[in-house]
């Protein structure tokens with residue numbers, strides 16, 4: 001209570017960018033990660049708000065410095081979730097007035113470069129989205145004979161970890177910007193038709209989306225954290241594969257999608273069926289439209305007649321479809 005009012009407050013530092021390099025890990029080259037970290041502390045520092053008494057405030061500058069100091073202390077390669085847990089534990093246990101810390105991290109998707117089929121020891125590619133294509137930038141200065149590559153998709157790994165003082169924990173991991181497109185095997189029929197409806201029904205259309213996913217792990221205490229290194233990284237790759245595989249279906253015949261809603265549901269369901277330690281999954285899948293092109297005038301009645309071939313891609317407006325799928329009963 002503050003002077004008869006209820007106050008909910010937290011403070012921290014956002015957009016703390018840190019890159020950590022580990023040299024020649026296991027004799028197979030350097031490892032680099034680049035993280036954008038946000039920290040939010042729940043702490044007992046009411047007098048700072050009500051009377052200008054800062055004696056309980058952990059300065060956000062110190063919070064920022066902690067990120068670099070802890071990165072330095074990580075002498076072995078650590079996963080993003082592992083680093084978030086480490087930071088959360090530090091803030092929640094080191095400062096008596098801090099009851100909980102929430103750590104968000106987004107990883108920049110640096111990937112090892114392959115030169116002539118061999119992975120390069122110190123060159124990395126950054127995937128930067130330019131409209132719908134992703135251009136792989138060269139960053140290794142002494143990688144002279146390496147051309148520009150193009151790659152679709154620049155998804156980022158994300159995490160949010162909350163650690164409370166006595167070790168209660170919640171971990172979500174996620175993906176941002178997973179761009180997926182099918183040129184066929186998609187339709188949309190049987191929807192509400194009223195006096196505002198123009199959209200024709202179809203069993204043949206393109207479907208494109210940029211998936212944002214987040215999933216919650218069933219862990220609830222720091223003592224539950226698996227000892228296995230990189231289990232969260234493995235899980236991230238596994239979930240991404242399930243999402244992609246379910247969206248596309250088998251390689252030759254694919255799978256028909258009657259709506260983004262149905263495809264989203266199947267993707268989320270497959271994640272929960274496949275990973276028992278995930279309790280819920282939230283998917284946001286904008287329906288990014290490719291408009292059929294038909295061009296005509298009085299004297300050119302069919303300059304361009306659409307035959308599932310020429311489209312006008314648009315960024316906006318787009319449909320917004322999102323859902324969270326959770327288990328209703330715990331699986332014992």
Ligand SMILES: O=c1[nH]c(=O)c2[nH]c(=O)[nH]c2[nH]1
Pocket residue numbers: 188199258259260261287319
């Ligand atoms: O898969 C779709 N879901 C919708 O809700 C919708 N609405 C729309 O106009 N087109 C589509 N497509």
